[in-house]
Each structure stands twice: as structure tokens, then as C-alpha cells.
Amino acid sequence: INAQVVEEARQRQLQLTKPAGSLGRLEEIALQLAGITGQVKPPRLQKAVVVMAADHGVTAEGVSAYPAEVTPQMVLNFLAGGAAINALSKQAQAEVVVVDIGVASELSDQRLISRKIRWGTANMARGAAMTHEEALQAIAVGYEIVTRLAESGTNVVATGEMGIGNTTAASALTAALLGRDVAEVTGRGTGINDQQLAQKIRIIEQALATNQPDRSDPLDVLAKVGGLEIAGLVGVILGAAERKMAVVIDGFISGAAALVAVTYCPTSRDYLFAGHISVERGHRLIVEALALEPLLDLHLRLGEGTGAVLAFHLLDAALATHNGMSTFGEAGVSEKEG
């Protein structure tokens, strides 16, 4: 990102009619957006959320509170406008882009972007979730989607997902990439009980033991214990950074995608905002590893991109103040004494 522009934006902040630093994180957001866009007064945000949907073979092991059929049902709900991500995106004036990147059933709808790589991943407790080739294809889908969005004027993108079983994949990825114990990074997802949580941890441990993912090779980890929607979001993040677009990361699943993306390409981190901190325990370890400071803490654990889209408001607010406030000179206000 453009350090010279960040410095000029910092100088502008010092001239606005408020005590220096008093807008806290809104000031930091404005500076980061200046650096990303290369403009001291960044342009108005044109927003989209990319919701990648896919299924997970590991659900056969009883790791989720919901049946796998909920994945396609929720995709139809997204298309019909009835889900939380729809309500929040409407409020945020953000476009909702729904992608079938690996749902395990036939879905056909004009409003759906159909890029099914395969009908759900294989059961990672018994072998690799997908091949390296399939993971790369899914990353390419993310690239393609974000490139198309950039070409139609979108300059900030939120990452969203839907996939029954995907906190299991995110936990496995996080354990492998951060070298943590499975129990440290595994939570209750959509709401499993103690016994189900113990089973989930056991299955993830089995998946890691069976697949032996190579921590130094993020593609290997992603293919063996990841998910198609997670791989798609890796592509969204890498593609957005390449196009100099800001990316707002949602919760744990999106965070796992960000972890893979930044491991690949460390400079992509500068384009990221952590929309919120999720209730899922592994998410905190991810944002710490990425040195991101989440913008919201609302005890969310829904996914879909909801926490990221909620945080769009703070990016808008940062620009509303940064671009819209008067300077001390313009307003005839006295500056600090001494």
C-alpha cells in the first residue's frame, strides 16, 4: 500500500476539527483505505459480499448440529433474500454474490453463480478433502469473481460463506497452519453439545493424523483438510489484494481463508480488515496471527459474511469523517494550546 499517501492522509486528519486521535480506529481505517486506494481522500465505497457455498464430506461423522441439506436450502434462502446476510447487505447497500462452488446437490437458478468444482469435499477423516488441482480451481473461481466485481466498480469486498460442517474444516486448517492443538481451535459451530464437541475434536485429530498436511505448504493443507468455499475465499482475498481492493473478513471460516491467503502472499494482509471477532475460539488465534484488530465484538457466530457486512458501516463512517469534516482553518476553530 502507498506509504506516501498514508502520510498525507495522516496530515489531513491532524487538520480536522477534533482533538488529534480522538476518532480512534476510524482514523486508522481512513489511513488504511487511503493507502489501499492510493488516494488521500479515498472514493466512496462500492460494496459487495461474496458468499461461497459448498458441502463437506466430513459431516458424515456427525460434527454439525444441522443436517447437510441445510446448505442448498440456505443458498435458496440467500437467492430469495430471506437470510441475515440479505437483510444486512440491503441495509449496507452491498451487492450479494452467491456462488455454488461445491454444494452436494443440483442447484439451478439464474441468480446463482454456478462454479461447482465437485459435489462437496470428500470425508477428510478418511483421506484428502480434495486434490491440489481442485483446490487451485476453487482459488481461481474466487479470482474470477473478484475480478468481475472490480471491473463493475466494486472497491471493497466482504467474504462470506455457507457450508454445513465448515467450522470443522476451518478448525483443522487453523490447527495445522498455526501448529495448535485441535482442542484449542475447535468450538461449537452452529451449536453442538459437549458430547458432539468431543466427537468433532476427535474427528479433526483423525483427519490431521490421516492426511499429514505439510504446514509449510498452504495449498497442501487447504486441499487435505480445507473446503471448497474456503479455497474460493482464498482466491477472493488474493485477487482483491492484487486489484488493490479492500477486503473485510468475516468470522472463523473467512479467517481460515485469510490465514491461507496471507501465508501464500504476506502483502495481501495490508488489504484486510477484520470485520468482527467471532465467538468461535479459533478465530481469536487467527486474528492474532494476522495481527488484525477486529472492528466489532457482537458475539456473532453465524457466518454468511454477516460480521463483515456489518463492519462496512465503520469503513463508510471512517470516510464520512475523513473526507467530510471541516479543517480548523475552514471552520475558524482554535487549535490545541501549547
Place this chain on the structure above:
Amino acid sequence: INAQVVEEARQRQLQLTKPAGSLGRLEEIALQLAGITGQVKPPRLQKAVVVMAADHGVTAEGVSAYPAEVTPQMVLNFLAGGAAINALSKQAQAEVVVVDIGVASELSDQRLISRKIRWGTANMARGAAMTHEEALQAIAVGYEIVTRLAESGTNVVATGEMGIGNTTAASALTAALLGRDVAEVTGRGTGINDQQLAQKIRIIEQALATNQPDRSDPLDVLAKVGGLEIAGLVGVILGAAERKMAVVIDGFISGAAALVAVTYCPTSRDYLFAGHISVERGHRLIVEALALEPLLDLHLRLGEGTGAVLAFHLLDAALATHNGMSTFGEAGVSEKEG
């Protein structure tokens, strides 16, 4: 607030297409708004921020980083639309109501609500900041303003203020009402250095020693070591609760007003949302005492109502999801297993 309606709203939340509780604090906000408005699906929010401006005689003691002339200058900036509160209110579609309740200079502008009780408070380090009568008049102004807003359809109000020296008054109020040491509740306000902070603490201790406010009598504390804008906001809060309007509290100054209001009338607390947690250390003690959980933590320390107006977005988001999402039945989505 209406417990029956809260329960019906809770039942509605359980039917929406998401795991129960997965929208975290957005769900709590929706239930509180249902209870306040008495409607299971609360109506769209019509928002305003009341910015009360006044001066403080205690600035003669060198407690602030800015000269007192900044109070009227910033009032003019509010009226001209150049301040942070203007930029954020425009974004939030909130009306900005600016009230001169005690600025120590002549201000005349059609857009300003002129209700000057006196030309700033007296220097509380040497005697009472104002009389009980003046404090009551200021409370009545707040009542009047919020009543007028309610009559024109406003159903949620944010508290804002401007007054060089007012963190000194808020610290004195907080120390007196919570029975805390002055050093525990006193921060750097708009940005004073270590030496100035020591002076500020010494002056507040002197003010409390000189005035001996009666902790069991909030009016006595408010009059002796408070401020006119703080008293005005007490009236806004009490009036809003009486009219069954939601109130979003900003930072430390507004928090001190909330502390006085809830001490007077404990049920007014149920109408409050804490918009954010301020950098000012006394603010944390206030929200703890009021058992409020701040919605945002953005390291703000500006006042004006900025943190409260930023939080309007989360109230809107809570209603967007609560009122706008489909139920499991409507969307044909399977519910949790077992």
C-alpha cells in the same frame, strides 16, 4: 418495558433462518427495542442526536488542552455541518439538534436552540458550579427538547455534548456518585499531558472538598460539580424514558448524565443503550455501575455524540434482521437436529 412483548420477540428470533443466538448482541438489541416500543416487530427508527453545549468556569484552573473559546466555535461548526457529529449523523440519517444551554458567549443563529440558563457554570473549585434551581431548569430544557422530538416522530435519541472542561465535571460527578477516588475516574480529556493531568485531579479533589456534594442526592451533586450540558442530558434521558423512546448514550460525559438520571429514576436504565466504550477511564466504571454493555469499542474520545450515532447502525441492523429475515417455515429450511 413490556416483558410480554419481549417474550414474543424472543419466540420470533427462534424461528428466523439462523442458529438460535447466532446473531449475538443484535438479537438482544432487537428484544430490548421490542420491549421499549411495545411492538414485537418494532417500527423503523427515526433518529436524532441532541448536542447540548455549555461552558465550565473550572477551565480557569487550566484543566483542558483547549481554550474555552472552542466551545462557541464548535457550536458554529455544528451548525455549519463541518464537525464529526455532522458527518456521522448524515451517514446515519439522524437529525442533529444543537442546544445552547450555557455557552459563555453570545450565540445567535436560527438553527440553534437557545436555552441559555447562564453564561457557563461557576468555577467549582471555589464553590457550587450552579444552584439547584439552575440544574432543574437545565433538566427541564432536556425534557422539553425530547418531548418536541417525540411529537415530530423521533423514536430514538442519542446524547451528545460540547463543552471545554466537561470531562472535569464528569469526573467529579462520577467520583462523587460512585464513591471513587478522583484519580480512578479522571483521564486526559481532549489530550492533556502528565503535569496537566495531575493538576486536573488536584482541582477536582479541591472541588469535592469545597462543595461536599451529598452523594445520596443526585441533584445536589449535579448542581455543585456538574455542568449545564450534563444536566440538560439528564433531562433528555428522563424525558425519553417517560415517552418510551430508546436512548443511545455516547461516552464519558453522557455516561455521567446517565448515572445521574438512573440514580433519580432506576427504571430509565431499561431505555438505555451504551453506544461505545470511551478511552476515558471513568466511563468504564459508569457502564459497569449501570450494568450496560457498550456496543462499540473504537478508542473514541471525542464526544459530541459521535459514538452514540455510530451505534445507531447496530440498532438499525438489529431491526433489519429481526423484522426482515424469513422464518424456517417461510424459507423451507430444516431446523437443528435432535
